[in-house]
Amino acid sequence: MVSVDAFAVLAEPTRRRILDRLRRSESSVGDLVDALGMSQPAVSKHLKVLREAGFVTCRTAAQQRIYRIDLRPLRAVDDWLGPYRRMWAAHLDALERHLDSQE
Amino acid sequence: MVSVDAFAVLAEPTRRRILDRLRRSESSVGDLVDALGMSQPAVSKHLKVLREAGFVTCRTAAQQRIYRIDLRPLRAVDDWLGPYRRMWAAHLDALERHLDSQE
DNA sequence: CGCTCATATGCCTATCAAGGAATACAGGCC
């Protein structure tokens, strides 16, 4: 139940593929199994990790579970990147000023 | 020599701490050992991972190695986030329009 | 050249995560 580190969750390429797919549309487990070409248990386990870390939510529709992305953990990652982003933005500004001064 | 996945590199909390520190100023290995309260070999190993993934560069200054951050891999991570960022931006826009229509 | 400081590397161990196969569980349907 301990909230797992968002970066650790994203470290798994398969989980990023799942998110990339859910970004376009919500999907059932079976859809994801087809799309990923992996065993159903493997997919379910990744979904469990994603669920417990808050990256996805799921609802029950008849005998299927429909998974949907939740963006909040990704925004946390984006926030962590903030200070770094400011760094390269500053560098770009400096470059721009430099180029302007060359005119 | 195989370029390791940037997300896998960032999955280690200690490595993120190293980056957070190098973001403020470049440092020698000894500086980082003091700052992190970890054994020197452990720090050197994390630096090796960061180096091979391109997150840091290092130069030799006398008997020290001075490590410096390189932002490029982080920009790659930022790029991966791009489509998701557009999603929540779109949601914010929708919310804004909704609030406007409530006036 | 021997010594020392700063850093890197090797070896070892413990932990953990991923994937497969088998199985359990749950919701519809007859």
Next chain:
DNA sequence: GGCCTGTATTCCTTGATAGGCATATGAGCG
């Protein structure tokens, strides 16, 4: 209630990795 479909969970094996300790390497300096 029995059966089928879809999904979750358990068990097991295997590979990767972090960290400590000991040791190697390498640059300066007497």
